[in-house]
Amino acid sequence: MKIFAGRANSALAEKIAAYLGMTLGNAEIKQFEDGELFVQFNENVRGVDTFIVQPTFPPGDNLLELLIMIDAATRASASRVTAVIPYYGYARQDRKDQPRVAISAKLVANLITVAGANRVLAVDLHAGQIQGFFDIPLDHLFASPVLIDYFKGLGLTDLVVVAPDIGSARMVRAFGKRLGAPFALIDKRRPAPNVSEVMNVIGEVQGRNVLIIDDMVDTGGTMVQAAVALKGRGAKDVYVGCTHGLFSGNALKRIDDSPIREIVVTDTIPLVNKTSISKLRVLSVADLLGEAMRRIHLGESVSSLFI
Numbered sequence: 001m002k003i004f005a006g007r008a009n010s011a012l013a014e015k016i017a018a019y020l021g022m023t024l025g026n027a028e029i030k031q032f033e034d035g036e037l038f039v040q041f042n043e044n045v046r047g048v049d050t051f052i053v054q055p056t057f058p059p060g061d062n063l064l065e066l067l068i069m070i071d072a073a074t075r076a077s078a079s080r081v082t083a084v085i086p087y088y089g090y091a092r093q094d095r096k097d098q099p100r101v102a103i104s105a106k107l108v109a110n111l112i113t114v115a116g117a118n119r120v121l122a123v124d125l126h127a128g129q130i131q132g133f134f135d136i137p138l139d140h141l142f143a144s145p146v147l148i149d150y151f152k153g154l155g156l157t158d159l160v161v162v163a164p165d166i167g168s169a170r171m172v173r174a175f176g177k178r179l180g181a182p183f184a185l186i187d188k189r190r191p192a193p194n195v196s197e198v199m200n201v202i203g204e205v206q207g208r209n210v211l212i213i214d215d216m217v218d219t220g221g222t223m224v225q226a227a228v229a230l231k232g233r234g235a236k237d238v239y240v241g242c243t244h245g246l247f248s249g250n251a252l253k254r255i256d257d258s259p260i261r262e263i264v265v266t267d268t269i270p271l272v273n274k275t276s277i278s279k280l281r282v283l284s285v286a287d288l289l290g291e292a293m294r295r296i297h298l299g300e301s302v303s304s305l306f307i
Helices: 010-019 061-075 104-115 128-133 144-154 166-179 221-232 251-256 286-298
Strands: 002-005 027-031 037-041 049-053 080-085 119-123 138-141 159-163 183-192 195-202 209-217 238-245 260-266 280-283
Touching (some): 049 061, 061 080, 080 286, 104 128, 128 138, 138 286, 144 280, 166 183, 221 251
Parallel strands (some): 049 080, 080 119, 159 183, 209 238, 238 260, 260 280
Antiparallel strands (some): 027 037
């Protein structure tokens, strides 16, 4: 078993390797003057169970780098190539909801498969049906154990968990069950991409601490509007828990200026180039990914991680 890292989140890959008591494999990744990517494995992978850790958030070079690394490992006769994708880019384009648009999430799945991946390991896909876009095995991990442990440690009383839209209701209800907290729902409309409007709050939040759970936060608009709406209905402190922190544009400033008391994300996406704010806390999913990779290598159950 060997682990190689792309450049998108090498820090997470280092933590995964440390959990497994390993060091990262030696791979040379560089860019030519014209922008073309070059990948070479500087050690033997023939007959090796090979894991490539690379999230595919923008820019597109992150996805292309993953594809080229998979191809290089396949052509070097690796026995099995597993694409470890902590954040699966283009996941929000998972259906044809308008005329003449692409289903980009399916296209990315095709690219990964054709590149030569034998297996995929992903964390909190935006839409569950993406698992069916692949014709190879996909192990779907959830960051909920990491987030639940953290929020349990806060010892919040009178807690209610809130789904920011109907699409996340099932996930958030299960989250609340693990925390022993009741459930509420935001009735949201999205008139345009990255634009949302809170229409109503369904559930009792007055006088309660509120925890909003979602798979990702991008511009922060949905979370901030939800926090304002919840505070307007008498909620006490508002917390946010998300797996993927994209934080596009001025998202962090928008959150810093909002009624949100604390926002917790994981390190599926590196935040080294983001302005830090006191309200932001980052938890690591390295141990979760490392344990899943160990079990895949040994042929053990991955789903039992979440029982």
